[in-house]
Amino acid sequence: MTLSSPWRTDFPALAALDAQGQTYLDNAATAQKPRAVLKALSAYYLNGAANVHRAQHLPADRATRAFEATRLGVARAFGAASPAQIVFTRGATEAFNLLAYGLERHVGAGDEIVVSALEHHANLLPWQQLAKRRGAQLVVLPLDDRGDIDLAAAAQRIGPRTRVLAVSQLSNVLGRWQPVAELAALARRQGAFSVVDGAQGAVHGRHDLAALGCDFYAFSSHKLFGPEGVGVLYGRETALAALAPWQFGGEMVREADYQDALFHDAPMGFEAGTPPVAGVIGLGAALDYLNGLDALALADHEAALHAALLTGLAGRDGIRLLGEPHTALACFRVDGVHHADLAHLLGEQGIAIRAGSHCAMPLYRRLGLDGAIRVSLAPYTDGDDLQRFFQALDRALELLR
Amino acid sequence: MSDSLPAPAQAALQAFADQPGWEQRARLLMQWGERLEPLDVAERDERHRVRGCESAVWLVAQRRGAGWQFRAASEARLLRGLLALLLARVDGLPAAELASLDLADWFARLGLSRQLSPSRSNGLNAVLARMRALIAEDGRATDGSPGAGPSENAPPGA
Numbered sequence: 246m247t248l249s250s251p252w253r254t255d256f257p258a259l260a261a262l263d264a265q266g267q268t269y270l271d272n273a274a275t276a277q278k279p280r281a282v283l284k285a286l287s288a289y290y291l292n293g294a295a296n297v298h299r300a301q302h303l304p305a306d307r308a309t310r311a312f313e314a315t316r317l318g319v320a321r322a323f324g325a326a327s328p329a330q331i332v333f334t335r336g337a338t339e340a341f342n343l344l345a346y347g348l349e350r351h352v353g354a355g356d357e358i359v360v361s362a363l364e365h366h367a368n369l370l371p372w373q374q375l376a377k378r379r380g381a382q383l384v385v386l387p388l389d390d391r392g393d394i395d396l397a398a399a400a401q402r403i404g405p406r407t408r409v410l411a412v413s414q415l416s417n418v419l420g421r422w423q424p425v426a427e428l429a430a431l432a433r434r435q436g437a438f439s440v441v442d443g444a445q446g447a448v449h450g451r452h453d454l455a456a457l458g459c460d461f462y463a464f465s466s467h468k469l470f471g472p473e474g475v476g477v478l479y480g481r482e483t484a485l486a487a488l489a490p491w492q493f494g495g496e497m498v499r500e501a502d503y504q505d506a507l508f509h510d511a512p513m514g515f516e517a518g519t520p521p522v523a524g525v526i527g528l529g530a531a532l533d534y535l536n537g538l539d540a541l542a543l544a545d546h547e548a549a550l551h552a553a554l555l556t557g558l559a560g561r562d563g564i565r566l567l568g569e570p571h572t573a574l575a576c577f578r579v580d581g582v583h584h585a586d587l588a589h590l591l592g593e594q595g596i597a598i599r600a601g602s603h604c605a606m607p608l609y610r611r612l613g614l615d616g617a618i619r620v621s622l623a624p625y626t627d628g629d630d631l632q633r634f635f636q637a638l639d640r641a642l643e644l645l646r
Numbered sequence: 647m648s649d650s651l652p653a654p655a656q657a658a659l660q661a662f663a664d665q666p667g668w669e670q671r672a673r674l675l676m677q678w679g680e681r682l683e684p685l686d687v688a689e690r691d692e693r694h695r696v697r698g699c700e701s702a703v704w705l706v707a708q709r710r711g712a713g714w715q716f717r718a719a720s721e722a723r724l725l726r727g728l729l730a731l732l733l734a735r736v737d738g739l740p741a742a743e744l745a746s747l748d749l750a751d752w753f754a755r756l757g758l759s760r761q762l763s764p765s766r767s768n769g770l771n772a773v774l775a776r777m778r779a780l781i782a783e784d785g786r787a788t789d790g791s792p793g794a795g796p797s798e799n800a801p802p803g804a
């Protein structure tokens with residue numbers, strides 16, 4: 246395979262991992278960081294850290310400008326009309342929890358919250374627990390044979406009692422793009438809020454969220470080549486206005502007295518306490534870096550890598566792919582071989598993949614499986630990575646069969 | 647200190663100490679896994695299932711005088727080998743000795759320390775935790791009545 250990545254050298258950790266004999270193919274869990282992100286982080290700390298939004302001194306001014314520049318950058322990258330539509334959280338998981346608490350008063354006993362069968366725990370459990378708190382019903386949308394949310398079934402199940410629809414844009418197990426625009430339209434017709442989990446989707450495509458038509462969209466910085474501990478919640482202006490604050494403290498309050506307080510609107514009203522300043526600045530650097538890449542070349546590279554991955558898997562006996570992934574990843578099982586054994590032996594050979602149920606236990610149960618191996622790709626992945634993976638796979642299977 | 651090891655543990659140490667390559671270690675692990683005394687179908691139930699393992703693991707514990715006897719099973723072959731190595735070290739030990747045993751050190755001596763690291767989800771850590779919980783629980787249940795008859799494990803809250 247001669248698939249080389251022109252971006253590999255932009256990511257210093259790749260050379261380090263090479264030197265450690267590690268082939269990193271767990272990008273759907275977390276991505277490596279480009280030099281631009283490392284530079285932004287160290288520049289912030291080396292030039293003087295400061296808290297944002299609440300001091301008059303120069304370091305605070307500098308930190309606030311850089312912090313708010315990321316908000317503007319995210320708004321532009323995702324088609325938000327205003328940076329006020331971008332709320333920073335500690336991760337996508339926190340964004341979904343924010344929504345499940347912020348929307349709580351809109352959900353009553355007997356109402357319905359609709360999710361799909363392929364949701365990651367992060368976009369399932371907050372809704373499951375909200376349903377329990379309110380005596381509401383959690384409705385689970387079925388998948389079709391290819392692993393897509395069944396639109397016809399969804400049209401039936403998203404009804405007048407639906408208050409919230411929460412669905413994933415790109416499955417972290419099946420690797421398929423979901424019809425989220427159509428689903429959001431179904432929710433809108435019923436006056437329900439629509440929430441899209443973009444944790445995987447945001448990494449593998451440019452999305453105009455205004456055009457997508459959802460009320461909320463959330464993703465994590467660490468999968469998008471930024472630092473950990475930062476998430477982004479996008480909301481339509483009217484949808485954000487419907488949210489109640491959920492965490493209380495500094496920064497989010499407008500007026501406070503001992504017995505009562507008034508709170509800011511979004512975004513500040515949902516950013517209680519000191520935010521992850523460095524992390525947000527780092528995410529800004531990651532977005533700037535991504536914006537500077539040739540999007541077409543990037544998409545071509547990812548498509549070629551993915552095709553090579555699927556071809557290699559298809560060429561080996563007894564390998565069963567989960568679904569028909571569109572992009573970025575492949576989950577598979579091997580006949581007669583336990584995925585834990587295979588993961589063990591791949592790990593021994595320095596192949597960093599993920600085994601198990603990938604934070605989607607209900608989906609695996611529905612598929613009748615106890616787990617699988619997931620290989621996930623990134624722009625810096627190259628043909629040599631895949632070759633090392635396949636060599637290791639062959640040696641492992643030789644031992645196990 | 648190898649002189650104080652139980653005989654099966656001595657054998658394990660001898661077998662694994664001289665294996666430099668991952669392939670030899672893996673083969674050996676699978677061989678050791680085959681030696682696990684199988685569990686009855688009835689024993690592979692929720693009562694004996696160890697939570698917190700990626701692949702299903704069952705642990706059956708029985709008091710035998712002052713010591714404990716464990717039997718274990720897993721669907722994954724390499725994990726069966728690791729379980730066999732664990733049992734070789736702990737089987738028959740008095741409860742007090744088992745509770746204070748440094749199992750990380752045991753696996754390190756076998757050249758398998760990575761298998762016990764906190765990031766691994768293979769379940770070995772969960773099995774250890776379960777063994778210790780069962781012993782602690784039994785200690786509380788039979789407090790002041792030494793020599794109580796054999797007791798079988800039940801998960802907390804069962």
